[in-house]
Amino acid sequence: MFFRSTAGLAIAVVGTAIGAQSPLRTASPRDTLTPAVITATRVAITTVAPTSTTTILSGDALRAQGITRVQDALRLVPGATLVSGGPIGSQTALFLRGGNSNYVRVLVDGVPVNDAGGSVDLANFTTDNIDRIEVVRGPGSVLYGSDAVTGVIQIFTHDGSGPLAFRAGAENGTAQSRHATASLSGGTARAGGSLSAARHSTDGILPFNNRYVNDVLSGSVRIAPDTMTDARLAARWSAGTYQYPTDFDGTVNDRNAEQSDHRLTLSVDAGRRITDRLGLRVTLASHEFLPRSNDGPDTAGDTVGFFGFYSRSVRTHRSADLRVNARVGGHTTVTVGAEVARDRERSSSLSLSAYGPNAGGFEASRHNTGWYAQAMGDATTRVSFAVGTRLDANSAFGRFMTERASVAYAPNRLIRARAAVGTAFKAPSFFENFATGYVTGNAALKPERSQSAELGLDLTTAGGAAAIKLTGYVQRLRDVIQYSATTPSPGAPNYFNVAGANANGLELEASWRLSAQTTVATGYSWTDTRVTATGFDTSASAS
Secondary structure, three states: OOOOEEEEEEEEEEOOOOOOOOOOOOOOOOOOOOOOOHHHHOOOOOOOOOOOEEEEEEHHHHHHOOOOEHHHHHOOOOOEEEEEOOOOOOOEEEEEOOOOOOOEEEEEOOEEOOOOOOOOOOOOOEOOOEEEEEEEEOOOHHHHOOOOOOEEEEEEEOOOOEEEEEEEEEEEEHHHEEEEEEEEEEEOOOEEEEEEEEEEEEOOOOOOOOOEEEEEEEEEEEEEEEOOEEEEEEEEEEEEEEEOOEOOOOOEOOOOOEEEEEEEEEEEEEEEEOOOOEEEEEEEEEEEEEEEEEEOOOOOOOOOOEEEEEEEEEEEEEEEEEEEEEEEOOOEEEEEEEEEEEEEEEEEEEEEEOOOOEEEEEEEEEEEEEEEEEEEEEOOOOEEEEEEEEEEEEOOOEEEEEEEEEEEEEEEOOEEEEEEEEEEEEOOOHHHHHOOOOOOOOOOOOOEEEEEEEEEEEEEOOOOOEEEEEEEEEEEEEEEEEEOOOOOOOOOOOEEEEEEEEEEEEEEEEEEEOOOOOEEEEEEEEEEEEEEEOOOOOOHHHO
């Protein structure tokens, strides 16, 4: 789907600073506008004038506001729209900069959590034990491959530091809402870690069968055996169950329908500095997602029409990334890397009806190899740049190349102008590629692709107490995949690359630090998405 035009406004008043710098590096005194965002370049280096459009959400600040869900945190980001299917626990999708909900790459400690094809349900992502959320708006396929069309979001688990500390808390609210958490963290410069457990639950807002429970475990361990070596292990597990009494038409009459899922992310990130100018990093990532749906007969007499449905699915992602970072000259860092990844899905279903039970199954996998290169740094004492390219070779759609270039100019510490152009892509989903039965997938589908450009201006007052960021962007979305119920011939596929759209917009961010403990922040976004190729959709609302 595409949005036509939208506008949004977000205001936040928090008791701690909204922006939190990464603990992995020290910011340059010249950088008064934006701390280094690791997700933007995958390198923990601060430049004179950062070139990306970014937002950093501090975990401490979010929890100080009472924000316990990642979806509510992302509502503070200009250009982001969150859509839920119902009360707390229902499926939640993110739309960024007017693109589809499968156009954002979402990472947890470096682990991609998108399904094959880009979709991701944010319903059970919480802010427990989160250090920060980095949001990079604009194309990111040059570093992350598929799905990073309109942006990249990365959630970082808290790294322990300081004396060993134990914290626990509990909250109660309306609709029997409860939240309990306990955490342990601490560490030194050489080693540290954190461990957290939390439970979120509510009875919901509907008369019956609307309970929601979400258990979350997370932790990290970091070590630095010497000044040249570091390693980090992070894990996050969640188990959520959402009960819903609504039928397909919204009628509240189902007493036993529910959906649940288990999600586990594991990552190992390790680096070794060979010299002062040359370093190696390796990232290993694993993601397992097990969604389930249960909707049996409501009563023993419920035997008319379609009266039951069950589904099970196992979706996995495994990847390994090796990259070399080299310092060239005095102010440029070159990164060359390679990534191998494999995605797999296995699902089964059982439908109960007056016509008899009907069982279904689906299994698919594909692998991808990506090679990428990036150069970033300071061209002068006032100009920073970043350029990159990536080639992906996929077992399903073949090869695809993306590029990105950005530049920023800071005549002084108070002003920064920036510009960027880039391309990105989103791979077809497994169902679009490999479906059989009532719907036939298309193995010849191409990735959906985009071209984009943006201009921005950042202003800050002396001392950094107040700041304003203005960004304008244009996006061209092409080869968008569309479903057709009618096929050219029997057995022909139902999915084709036939649709397209343009998505343009403006984003405004402003913040004012009233004191060391209080910051007021506001944001406004305007998005105008216009369909340029309707494909098979001939309805009046298609164009």
